[in-house]
Amino acid sequence: MPSRTHHRISAFVLLAFLCVHVTNHLLAVFGVEAHIAFMEVARRVYRAPMVEPVILLAAAFQVMSGLWFVARGWRTRHGAVAWLQAISGLYLAFFLLIHVGAVLHGRLVLALDTNFHFAAAGMHVPPFQFFFVPYYFLSLLALGAHLGCAIYWRLAAASDRMRRAAIVLPVLAGSAAAAVIVLSLAGKLYPVDVPARYKASFALQTR
Secondary structure (H helix, E strand, O other): OOOOHHHHHHHHHHHHHHHHOOOOOHHHHHHHHHHHHHHHHHHHHHOOOOHHHHHHHHHHHHHHHHHHHHHHHOOOOHHHHHHHHHHHHHHHHHHHHHHHHHHHHHHHOOOOOOOOHHHHHHEEEEEEEEHHHHHHHHHHHHHHHHHHHHHHHHOOOOOHHHHHHHHHHHHHEEEEEHHHHHHHHOOOOOOOOOOOOHHHHHOOOOO
């Protein structure tokens, strides 16, 4: 049975990686080359043999423990913040399962460099953009909401205004970051030429 303390510890590990990962995607506003250059440096840390397994274990534990807490408290959950925390957590679990699985499959099975082009490929093979646009956007929206809810509960002694701001500000930041990332992946900020090998797995499914 997972504890909330262990859930928070794994969350901090995962959040440290996500700060780097989201920054990496935001740098794509300066071009694909800027994104890949930053990624090549960051990978030396988060793909190190002693680091990557810890990140993957933290992600797996977040999904497992998060689903446990949502299921356990489903009938007793009350209030908009509690439900926002549960729903955003469910979406993050869904996203992590798909995203981490896809990246590992891309690396280990398809032998692809899971860089900007890997993330963008689904945006450039119709009709998959109708899945990937909300998929990516909602991931950061949910992350902002989930973090905001966690901060909200920690500020129990603060004013109602401050507690509301603790939710609203991360949601706005997540939404803004999501918009920039989705627009860059979709090639709306500048032309994006995704190599054919990245589109291939999507194209096969449309035949």
